[in-house]
Amino acid sequence: MNWTWFYRLGSPLWFYQMTTRWLPWLSLLAFVLLTTGLVWGLGFAPQDAKQGNSFRIIYLHVPASFLALAGYFLMATAGAIGLIWKMKLSYMIMKSAAPIGAALTFLALFTGAVWGKPTWGSYWVWDARITSMLILLFLYFGVLALQYAFHNEESGNKASAVLALVGTVNIPIIYKSVDWWYTLHQPSTIKLTSAPSMHPDMFHPLLVMILGFYCFYVVALCLFTRVEILRRERKTAWVGELAARSSNAVEGAKQ
Amino acid sequence: MKFQFQDVGQMLNMGGHGFYVWSAVIVTLMIIIGLIIRPLIQHRVVLSQIGQDLAREKLRKRVDGENN
């Protein structure tokens, strides 16, 4: 088995060069998808029979929720790869995924809460999905806090990777236990509406938004990771050249 | 497929749910833009910092060379 591709994946330089090439195209795609989805969803999708126009929040809420969760698993996986194969790049990806994930989790909570007021009459209820989302936010905060609390970068990486991994086990447990506890104690008063029964006219813009969010997520992750790469590889020759070139460019622009 | 609202006012109002929908939209856009802008700024800052460090080091080496 040839493993060179695996180690090339772990090379920050390779990652930096690849993203330099592909990022513009990906950003364009993300922009197009998000704009289309947003205009379609907010202006053209039909109104929901029961919820009226407040239903349009779905086009923001569902993609954000998806990515908040997916982002967490990506972060934990990156942490695990870092711990096992001691790959520097994957720690950088883990560190970059944390702020993005926290922001998206906050977004999911915010859009959910804002949606809850018109539909349930209150901003917040202690439902399994909502509770576990809140805890996910706490876990993201924990990873971020650990990462920055350590004076030693390596210790910070390892500690936050461990926490991310432990959290991966924890999230489904919390989801299950809240669900179990809640449904047994309070017969379900409120349930999130279920997607599959959705009308295609409503569903297609949602699909576009989800795709758009995925693209956006990848773009943001790459941008954060590139900064991290520069910061940690600043002693290498290639970053030095890059810095020299960019400062020359700035001087050139001034003259 | 047709545009669901008669005019901009109605679209802003969203049948009484305008506040909820538009605040969600605005926060979403702010977060998306923030997540793109921040690393772009950081990228520039970090590069220029590294550039400055390198320049300073070069200067120091040159001064050391002259002294010796």
Add this chain to the structure above:
Amino acid sequence: MRSHASNGFCAYLRRDLRLSHRRLGEAASPLIFFIMVSTLVPLGITPDPASLALVASGIIWVFALLATMLSANDLFTGDYQDGSLEQLLISPQVLVMPVLGKVTAHWLVTGLPLTIVSPLLGLMLSLPEAGYFPMMASLALGTACLSLLGAVGAALTVSLQKGGMLLALVVMPLYMPVIIFGGATVQYGIDGLAWTGPLAILGAMLAAAIALCPLAIAGVLRLTSIN
């Protein structure tokens, strides 16, 4: 110096117990905290027994959790600050046994006393009678879980020189399942349902925690103490 690899557990258990004995004021503080804080609740909420009875089980569990968490914070800091932890890390033994010894000592001076005094609090907060036995059983198992999980958090934050309540941030999410099933056990008892169900789940969690946490703690201590 080889033979102590086997009795690292006992050695640390004994030493930590002796240390708590010497500093009784400190060792007793989780317990006192538990009792005094629970007396605040009627003042802040309502002195009406009927309303208190509704929230009693939850309150007791929340404060037991807090007392355990706050004291877990110091599990390794003393050893870190005076260099004992470094000596442990460079001692020729597997780390798991001493760690388990320390956690056991912690449970013996926090979780166990909490469990024992909990009926008193039940009385003060007008806990229905059917809740007493489930409460004690769930506290005994649950606080052991909490000690183990808290030790993981303490290990993660030890080299941060008193990470303060950063520990809370790290550990609280891990505590959630414990408190859900702990609270549920008591509530089932009160409602006359089969409270052994959630108690069994707590037991399973404890078994898993005993198997995994010491390994995690040992690993984390090695990872984070490299500065």
Add this chain to the structure above:
Amino acid sequence: MRSHASNGFCAYLRRDLRLSHRRLGEAASPLIFFIMVSTLVPLGITPDPASLALVASGIIWVFALLATMLSANDLFTGDYQDGSLEQLLISPQVLVMPVLGKVTAHWLVTGLPLTIVSPLLGLMLSLPEAGYFPMMASLALGTACLSLLGAVGAALTVSLQKGGMLLALVVMPLYMPVIIFGGATVQYGIDGLAWTGPLAILGAMLAAAIALCPLAIAGVLRLTSIN
């Protein structure tokens, strides 16, 4: 070196704020603690909004008190351990001003943020709408009181080296009036009564605390020198 007697307040205020800024994780922890613990309650008790609304104001006040008290506990330990406290005691100035500076810094990094985020918790615990403003007003005054009283406890703990929360809990009885009137303010607001009454009492308590506590703290700290 004489002139700093007058600006001891500012000097200590500025230094302690800078220290908290450096150790942001630690400084933010009372806030995080406050938020996270409040989420434990629905899990431990009940997720039903109607029942939560009944206990919300009390819960928020109890946890605000805990967060303040626990963080006040460390107010002097850092300075004691590294010798800064001894230097302060042998510095040619009245102790009251530096002490007041430290307490103010403590309130700015705990009480104030707690007050600011409290509406969020009110939302999550389904606090009735009429309670929001009384809650914030009473928390702002009340946490300042608690910081001052907590500092007395911290000074006792540090000077008698009896560690732990034991001595801090000695001041717990002093906390009781604060929580009683704080909780009452919110409850009056919810019930549509004149909540300015209990709030005024809180204000009076704060005035008394500002006048007396720094003196008490300074006196107690001088006791450290007898060892």
Add this chain to the structure above:
Amino acid sequence: MGNPSLITIENLRFERDDTTVVNCDHLHLDAGDILQVEGPNGSGKTTLLRLLTTALQPCEGTILYCGKSIIECRLEYLSDILFIGHQSAVKLSLTAEENLAWMAMSQLDSSSVLNALESLGLAGYTDIPCYKLSAGQKRRVALARLLISDARIWYLDEPFTAIDREGVKLLERCMKDHVSSGGAVVVSTHQDLDLKGVRHYPILGESLLRACS
């Protein structure tokens, strides 16, 4: 007698757990003196210095500052002394510069703070948090106070701990400068001072000796 001595100790006695730890019949310190307190471990050097700084109160006897009891002229006395003990009062999360500026109670401009640190060999280390410094470097941060203080009497408890040889020479020079400009120094150390005119005050360390014999 003319002028009274800067510091005069009369019949000072301090007890701990019913054993006498410090017992000093008579001792005086004049301007220009360097007094080295010597004695085996546990003989009471630290205790004596802490008595002199008013951090401890004696059981018996008095300490006079320019003829007045230090309890009476407390604030005046305290603003004339500087004490550096085993614990160095350095905050690990602040930088060396911030620590020193704080200790000087922000009465100095930052350049004199930086100068003090640099002349103690900490150039290049002034703007990193102190937990990143080595043991000796941390100690140097604390000792930099000597260079910026205008106190007349210095009480130094084992100032040379963790300091290298160059550093010791530097400190000795500081002390010489200080006493030649009318100050006085009381220093407890186990090493010999490479200075002229040092007065020695040997403490017998009864308790330890008795225990050993």
Add this chain to the structure above:
Amino acid sequence: MGNPSLITIENLRFERDDTTVVNCDHLHLDAGDILQVEGPNGSGKTTLLRLLTTALQPCEGTILYCGKSIIECRLEYLSDILFIGHQSAVKLSLTAEENLAWMAMSQLDSSSVLNALESLGLAGYTDIPCYKLSAGQKRRVALARLLISDARIWYLDEPFTAIDREGVKLLERCMKDHVSSGGAVVVSTHQDLDLKGVRHYPILGESLLRACS
């Protein structure tokens, strides 16, 4: 070459925040050696010793114990060394006797623990809690481990801190006895050792020197 040295260091390098703190091309330690690591404050002595005890992992290079890498024969190596650093691992609320018995992992009967403490001059202080001891007495409690340990290699980081002259002589005698029975000692200190046959390993301390010049 015959037998390999007890400890061999090859091309050891350790970085902190992108600056090289320890850079040791070649160093070896044989049975019977006393190696004194010398250098100015902040030159990396403590870091070198912590690398040798495996408390830190080097960025490059290897440390061999009897020809095998210390990572491979970790447990064997660790049970043959003893490290006493700046922090002394003495629990202040336990008595000297309890502290030492604990450090010996209760393999010794209490009389040999008491003997060790007494021969370090702590007779009469063995049964009071350590927070009541003076700085030097606390340090002596930590150093009493030397007398009860059966480790072959001692790593001592500034062992003489706060110790009086008698104590220093005592410790020097301990070290001599240890090496003459086939052990080895690596000691970092700023003082001169009054022993014959001490090898010196001077560290240049680039970073500090550069910053000062």
